Amino acid sequence: MKIDMRNRRLVAGLALAAATVATMTACSGGGGHKAESVAADATIKITPGDGTRTARPDEGVAVSASNGHLEQVDVREDGVSAPGGFSTGNTSWKTTWTLKPGVWYQVKVTAKNSKGHETAVMSRFRTAPAGNKIAISDVTPQAEEKVGVGMPIIVTFDGPVANKDQVKQALEVKSDKADEGAWHWMSDRQVVYRTHHYWQPHQKVVFTxxxxxxxxxxxxxxxxxxxxxxxxxxxxxxxxNGKTHHMTVNHDGVVKNFPISMGKATTAEYTTTSGIHLTKEKEDPVTMVSPGHQPGDPEYYKEVIHLAVRISDGGEYIHQAGEEYDALGVRNASHGCVRTSPTGARYFFGIAQRGDVVNVTGTDKKFVDEPYDSDWKFWNYSWDSWLKDGNLQR
Known part of the structure; x- marks a missing residue:
């Protein structure tokens, strides 16, 4: 069969054109654009969930973000923001403290994905009301009181506390000079804060x-x-010091020395207790009566004493001697108190504030063994013991 040469050239030309188009289609890119990847939006989770009406107040608010990071979290109750903190990388957030029972909270959260696209979520929930309530019945020291460097913070509740760790975590102490301290439960109704070392003087403290x-x-x-x-x-x-019969008073670095006379130690009752005491109150004058003795008893006494500063609930004071001035600096002759000269008593009384430190030495009766639960014996225990739960060890 004879093929027309003109048709052969036409077929070849069409084939070449088709191949060229196919090649350009497969290798296109000179002026084209790649498709951009699309990042998923950040996903926000808020606990408690929106509309919850019985959220547990002690579990607080928790927020988390996936496919991104949190930008802002705002938790409010009646216009007041609840404090909280972000995790490393801002992928989660949690309230610092527990929530008020029986109230509505509003939560606003914004997050961004890896491309910077923002997602915003809002929710509302209500905490469960408190079926039974507990409150603080007393805090020592008093509000705005100026106290000594040994002063504890004593918090007493109006009911027993079972979840001691949870309650302790809710107690915050801030001091201007950032002194280290810790809480210790003395009973199921009372917890006490003591610093590691004495407070640094001349500063403000806030307990919340x-x-x-x-x-x-x-x-x-x-x-x-x-x-x-x-x-x-x-x-x-x-x-x-019950052996040297003198006391040294260090007042902001100024040291003074005064003669004293402590308990005569003819009985345990008349023996001054050794250990670290704290001043509790001062009176001028105060009438002292022998406990457990009646008029006519050889051990009975009733004396009006001046410039008296109490250092224990067992009846120990530092005060001006009312008699036996010849014993000062020489021998122990009191009924258990620390007697000193009029000059020493006036000076000590004048500077005394609750929580000042008085370390009594030189006797064989220990302050820590006294039976009065209201005594402030806290400095007679080691710091390691103070940090542990349970009974304190010397």
Whole structure:
């Protein structure tokens, strides 16, 4: 069969054109654009969930983000923001303290994905009301009181606390000079804060109990936060020695020495206790009566004493001697108190503030063994013992 040469050239030309188009299609890119990847939006999770009406106050608010990071979290109750903190990388957030029982909270959260696209979420929930309530019945020291460098913070509750760790975590102490301290439970109703070393003098302290929403026991919640402010005054540290019959008083670095006469130790009752005491109150005058003795008893006494500063609930004071001035600096002749000269008593009384340190030495009766639970014996225990739960060890 004879093929027309003109048709052969036409077919070849069409084939070449088709191949060229196919090649250009497969290798295109000279002026084209690659498809951009699309990042998923950040996903936000808020706990408790939107619309919840019985959220546990002690569990707080938790927020997390996936496919991105949190930018802003705002949790409010009646216009007041609840403090909280972000995790490393801002992938989660949690309230610092517990929530108020029986109230509505509003939560606003923004997050961004890897491309910077923002996602915003809002929610509302209500905390469960407190079936039974617990509150603080007393805080020592008093609000705005100026106290000594040994002063503890004593918090007493109006009911027993079972969840001691949860309650302790809600108690916050801030001092201007950032002194280290720790809480120790003395009973199921009382917890005490003591610094590692004595407070540094001349500073302000703020105690806050973030008690609202704390689950103190099963079905028992705190409903109200408590804040008390006080200050640390001068550093007054006294050492009274029953063997040398003198006491040294260090007042902000100024040291004075005074003659004393301590308990005559004819009986345990008349023996001054050794150990670290704290001043508790001062009176001028105060009438002292022998405990457990009646008029006519050889051991009975009733004396009006001046410039008296109490250092224990067992009846020990530092005060001006009312008699036997010849014993001062020489021998122990009192009924258990620390007697000193009029000059020494006036000076000590004048600078004394609650929580000053008085370290009594030189006797064989220990202050820590006294039976009075209200005594402030806290400095007679080691720091390691103070940090542990349970009974304190010397």
């Amino acid at each position: 109990a973030h008690l609202a929403g704390v689950r103190a026991a099963k079905g028992v919640y705190g409903t109200t936060d408590v804040t008390k402010r006080f200050s640390i005054g001068a550093s007054n540290i006294t050492v009274a």
